[in-house]
Amino acid sequence: MPHRMLRQLHDGDSVEDVYLAASKALRTNRQGGRYLQVELRDRSGSLIGRLWNATEEHFQAFREGECVFVRGRAQLFQGNMQLILTEIHAANADQYDPRDFLPQSEQEVSVLWNRLRELLQVSNPHLRALLNLFLQDETLMQGFVQAPAGVRVHHAYLGGLLEHVVTMLEAAERLFGGDRPLYPGVDRDLVLAGIFLHDLGKVRELTYASHFGYSDEGQLVGHLVLGVELLDEKARQAETLLGEPIPQELLLRLKHIIVSHHGDPASGSPCLPMTPEAMAVHLLDHLDSRLHMILRELREDRFPERAWTEYHPHLERRLFKGQPEASPSATPHRDGRT
Amino acid sequence: MPHRMLRQLHDGDSVEDVYLAASKALRTNRQGGRYLQVELRDRSGSLIGRLWNATEEHFQAFREGECVFVRGRAQLFQGNMQLILTEIHAANADQYDPRDFLPQSEQEVSVLWNRLRELLQVSNPHLRALLNLFLQDETLMQGFVQAPAGVRVHHAYLGGLLEHVVTMLEAAERLFGGDRPLYPGVDRDLVLAGIFLHDLGKVRELTYASHFGYSDEGQLVGHLVLGVELLDEKARQAETLLGEPIPQELLLRLKHIIVSHHGDPASGSPCLPMTPEAMAVHLLDHLDSRLHMILRELREDRFPERAWTEYHPHLERRLFKGQPEASPSATPHRDGRT
Amino acid sequence: MPHRMLRQLHDGDSVEDVYLAASKALRTNRQGGRYLQVELRDRSGSLIGRLWNATEEHFQAFREGECVFVRGRAQLFQGNMQLILTEIHAANADQYDPRDFLPQSEQEVSVLWNRLRELLQVSNPHLRALLNLFLQDETLMQGFVQAPAGVRVHHAYLGGLLEHVVTMLEAAERLFGGDRPLYPGVDRDLVLAGIFLHDLGKVRELTYASHFGYSDEGQLVGHLVLGVELLDEKARQAETLLGEPIPQELLLRLKHIIVSHHGDPASGSPCLPMTPEAMAVHLLDHLDSRLHMILRELREDRFPERAWTEYHPHLERRLFKGQPEASPSATPHRDGRT
């Protein structure tokens, strides 16, 4: 039975489904009654569930952070939907698909993947060999197409890493590729390969099977070093395959792009970008992540009647949407100036 | 008689021409002899000139920073060209063209100007009216096509501002324009107009008639405020012309792009970019200025036999050019790893 | 009927009045009872109001942030005053005066205004003409005498901007004016005019009709640029009126004071103060805002029995009031040192 998204529930709907129990509490009142209050989540949003006349057994039947099977009924309360439960307990792993609980890219993974393969055409034979080895590594690519680009900041959803890389490739092709490249001194092949590699370590840095987080090695060494290790591994395979090593300097230029792509030490890169291509990848990464955050914030804004979005903690600002057309702004200074 | 560039002088050439005297000194030796030493410059470079048996009158015949007429002969000395002078004094204004002493864009101004007019096509009628008023302001545009984009840092040559703006327009058109814009939420017309306006205040901030520097108002209020003042002036003209004011919010969005384009207060912008278009202009400005500096540094590098450029004080780094092919690098670790 | 301030209510008082509903919640208990809990505010303070046996209709009868008409009775509970409500719904605009809900200067606006006019006597005829044009602009001055000097930090009440400017003028007159100026190289007239202008853009930057906040242009361009635009407008009027322009350099010096008065880029000024007068205005602004915050914090302190104030988030410190006389401090080290 397919999962019913929380956002699609209507007042009065019966529910028999699995959700993530983000938190739980056993509450009491003076007349002997206790009730269990749970925050339920899936990737569409979250609701409060309540089970009246709850016992300690109900409370102990599942842990926070676990997926739970619930039975109950949706009810509108104080303008919000809630779930009145009659049953709740830990779910079995075969009762649900973990991805129902994680946000996903709005774009089709297969479309993005095909676009990536189209864009990632390079003429340098050593780069081509290297890229092919990556693209043929199924386990790695399975991670690559699923991984988010981050836990919270930008592209924080399944497929986010792929989407981020494809947009950057597209921008790079437009600026540095084609017949009339805008900056002829920048090596287009190296930029494209560098874009593909720059965040690849995130496949191992992040965890995204059941929730978004960091792996141990993600926290202890970080995706820059992990990316270099992945590249070293493929370079060794390429040497075996081609019968000759990838040229040292080419490999060094790729590693440099990975290691320097955050732009400076304070942002987490041990080296400053010191080649045109490293600078190009850093700048495109910055451009795509900033624009993506801003456009997403505007698209997902929940208060169309306001001229400004909520404060965005990572961008550290609110964004201007403009005064709604219907309501001609009447802030005092405007009156005053007529 | 056209100016003969310093870089084109050969050993033994006779010289009768005007150069900029960057510095002067009257030097002496124990045998009663004194000689005058002058640093001569034009936009191709600089040389040392020496006049033997000089007198106090020679020394007083011109000031530092002035253009001087010189007569003499080119001579190779210690691997460098120098000028042995027989005559030197201040030149008259009609003896030279000030632009011979200022570096210039490698691109034709007329080509850049035409490309600007092609790219600056917008469909929003108010923006179009505003842009036309700017493009028809001949005095302003005369400054715009001559001004450098900066005194030292990037595009520091005549025509540099125009070149910087045209490249940014080109990049914007490729990323935000056409049938398949990469970030559909970004208003292409507003970005293009914003790019045109963002540095326009530099026409008044900088001086570039005889040398590059800052005007009084350039230092005391800066090109951001000057740009807003220029826009206010044109908006008033547009209102008269169109019979209706430019919509407040449109004007505000343009001013915001100007005021926020340095990205944050520490970089000189009183406001953070808070619209997608302001962020886009800021990011493209950053991208073009950084890539321009890097590519120019590599192109003008004077030591092809070295793998690294000199230290670049503004980029605060050296750039990697790669080991010259003829000299297979033999750094110790490479030997050690074979 | 005049508004009855929340701080003046006593246990048992009947209430029929309008207050600002800062927040609302419909709470429930297991016996079927629900109650509505509201935070009510006016400029004297805030109280919790409760309406027992509330319905969804009560909850929907007003929005958060709106002014509401309430009927009920004051009641002391757990050491705090609360309001037990019998009626609550949105108020009509003609039922209240918005200023009852905004804090106000403790000083009379008319007194401050007269003092401003006394202090703002300058002998430079161009400055006098400019200042007169500002003082005669009734719409602008209406804003000027009402505006706060900030939303939160200092002088954050109606009339605060005027009070801040008058105190700075007074300090400037004492230090730079009179027969025995302390720093003879500082132009007293320019400082006084600069003080008047430095924050004038706040009249348009801030909103203060019903609550304190920022206007769109306040956020998008900021009060520095707005101040320059106001000055440009008056300078154009002055030129028409006088038949000659305000001298360029005088105007530039005034703009420079406005643009540089925050002291440095990181604090929001694109330029550093580069004239004695710009530095003087910046320093007096800093001096008045800091002392004002400190003295207000001490005056409004609510715990006379403690030696220290609460932590002040903007000053980022607590302030020392001194040990209350009655309680001879007995911290261990003092005992130990006798």
Add this chain to the structure above:
Amino acid sequence: MPHRMLRQLHDGDSVEDVYLAASKALRTNRQGGRYLQVELRDRSGSLIGRLWNATEEHFQAFREGECVFVRGRAQLFQGNMQLILTEIHAANADQYDPRDFLPQSEQEVSVLWNRLRELLQVSNPHLRALLNLFLQDETLMQGFVQAPAGVRVHHAYLGGLLEHVVTMLEAAERLFGGDRPLYPGVDRDLVLAGIFLHDLGKVRELTYASHFGYSDEGQLVGHLVLGVELLDEKARQAETLLGEPIPQELLLRLKHIIVSHHGDPASGSPCLPMTPEAMAVHLLDHLDSRLHMILRELREDRFPERAWTEYHPHLERRLFKGQPEASPSATPHRDGRT
């Protein structure tokens, strides 16, 4: 009757004891019932106490922050222990020992004190005289063996300052003392005396009789200046005693160690360490405080089943404990790499 620690209570235990009332609230429900909820603390931890059918008198019978006598019974509720109270009121000062409510060093004070005296053997006679005067000042030493090393950050418990100093002395002896000092240019005697003195001002800076906080002089001048004042006092006594002053330069070197031990102005030291001994004390202080925080955080970790500790606000990081052995980590990338 000795105090019964909160952490030692079991379900059903009767309680008649004194605890610190950290906070109190009188809560209500619709059926006329009110209950008092109190957070009780001692140095072993904290519990929630509830007194059903409470009155305003119960609520007024004690203040927050005061020690209270309570009678009641321990009860397990929702996995946590709580106290159901039948009586609660302010306790008399003779009913309890304040130290039951402050955390304490796990090491015996007398053991630490003896170790300090063993380690603090110096051969320089002036240093020995000075140190003896300190060690014989009973009032001061009473504070020294009780004081914490800080209010929150490290060694924040009774005896913490002594423990911190003894560990630093031990490290100094191993690195700079003995027959084979690791850095022969560092004066071991001066380092040991400097370690003893560096934080001695904390005895007066902090308060630790009933709770941890700062004294007035602690906040207004700080422990660096207080330490210099203590040293000045003893130097005067030594001069009287010895009939000759402590050599100026020796005294200056000691004061310098005190004043510079935070390492730089931004960390609170007006001077940078400019002698080997001042640098050594600064570095050992840093080393001991960091390692102490880290090891304590790991030792007190409450979730052995997790690989990482909670976020530590002062260290600004989480710490890696390692994957628990029983649960072979199955993060996706590891599966993927087999």
Add this chain to the structure above:
Amino acid sequence: MPHRMLRQLHDGDSVEDVYLAASKALRTNRQGGRYLQVELRDRSGSLIGRLWNATEEHFQAFREGECVFVRGRAQLFQGNMQLILTEIHAANADQYDPRDFLPQSEQEVSVLWNRLRELLQVSNPHLRALLNLFLQDETLMQGFVQAPAGVRVHHAYLGGLLEHVVTMLEAAERLFGGDRPLYPGVDRDLVLAGIFLHDLGKVRELTYASHFGYSDEGQLVGHLVLGVELLDEKARQAETLLGEPIPQELLLRLKHIIVSHHGDPASGSPCLPMTPEAMAVHLLDHLDSRLHMILRELREDRFPERAWTEYHPHLERRLFKGQPEASPSATPHRDGRT
């Protein structure tokens, strides 16, 4: 014979006098000739002296930094005055007055001292007793009226500390004293006493007998701690004299002013100002030092024909003097705007 200042020498003057030899060099030429080149200084300025046909003995006859007796003749050379020497050797201490080589306040020390005593009238008896003890300490006051306020930054001349303190006292009296104090919550007596004390430690921190520098204790503990030590000493004397101690809190408030007057840790104050008086002293100190630097830079400017001063390394800016009236500025944008 009084010292003849270097700035007063004319072409052809004979010279027999003592100057400071800032640097020396023995230079050579191919014809066997050597000459000695010396930079000579006094408080009016510096000149280059040259002794032709010099020997190693001439070179060894004095050290750099020493005062030397010279005989010779002034000569104009290349627009600058130089001294052609016939004799040069180290001077005896009785041949010169060290103060001829140190810059001095333009104001009379006796006038400043009298003004200080007039301004330093306080009504608080304990403060009065303390201040009198300071004013009666002749050795200390002898240093106080001579000391500069700094080595390089502001008031860097003999009498500079006194001048700085008197100007601050004057400003404080105008703002906080009299019948109509501008900030009634600030204790005028405490501010005046705090101003007198805030930099008093500089009397011991700096050396100014023969040149400006730092004493050992100046570098190792700094003038904040030295100031507290001076205050402790006087407080002990006052206790003996008055038969009762200065009240602890009053003393603490004074120490706090001294310790916090740099404003924050990064500027060298271990504590933030936490009383109105500490904040007032800090702000007046900042105001006077900044205005003093700016006005002095403008007054001593050597290029009246330029609109801007030279770059000021401590202020980190150039200052705007204004376009000279005779030369109507003709920067391009002005032409363009007519």
Add this chain to the structure above:
Amino acid sequence: MPHRMLRQLHDGDSVEDVYLAASKALRTNRQGGRYLQVELRDRSGSLIGRLWNATEEHFQAFREGECVFVRGRAQLFQGNMQLILTEIHAANADQYDPRDFLPQSEQEVSVLWNRLRELLQVSNPHLRALLNLFLQDETLMQGFVQAPAGVRVHHAYLGGLLEHVVTMLEAAERLFGGDRPLYPGVDRDLVLAGIFLHDLGKVRELTYASHFGYSDEGQLVGHLVLGVELLDEKARQAETLLGEPIPQELLLRLKHIIVSHHGDPASGSPCLPMTPEAMAVHLLDHLDSRLHMILRELREDRFPERAWTEYHPHLERRLFKGQPEASPSATPHRDGRT
């Protein structure tokens, strides 16, 4: 013939040897004479060499940075030794040993190497296997015992890296090893192995065959990433050798020590230290490098008659040596205080 060190030359000595020509210039005078001036260096110091009557051929006979054969005579001039040359030209590679031109550790490499092997005894078998593989890699170890620890900052001489590592191992053994470890929660084996590995990437990051500098990969990826790559290589070898992989978590902990040992991102570490051992290695690295710089600066001080060293640009301070005993300091304040 062994190289004669520049520092050992005496007035009048004949010289026939090879030195490094750090810079060269052909200087002229009016009488037709030219002379060549060269700065000659070896690891003992540097001298100026002069060849009278030089020709363009002399000037072209070698390049700056090259080793040159010189013939001539030492001569004392103006208190400094110089070399009067009769011959100078580029040397052949077989005429000199490059190490004569690089500074060296004062300690015997073989002694340090043996001490390293003694100290590096660990009981964990996997660590032991790994360390053995490193120690048996002759090419790598040859670099390790030669490499400096840095180009300029600390231990900047041949053998400096080894010396730095051995001192850290010694300190670690004393603090964390033996029967009575000072911090029992720190894993001694892991710390020792981490110390050995933390800077090992410097063997490849730096060049030290003929002069100290950075390799290409040193600049482009840095010694942290290079260290991880070296470890990965040995871990693969260990797996082959042992028939089982090094445990993932152990390897991860080692990589974490390498990657985090600079302490934070701004200092060049992408990760903060998050294990006790990573923190311990970071702190010991900091302690040894700081103390080493300070003690070396004091040991190499050239002015025993001064109380302070010269300004140290990396430490950003001068160091206090103390007043020389013979000259009882007579700074003014001391007189004043008797």
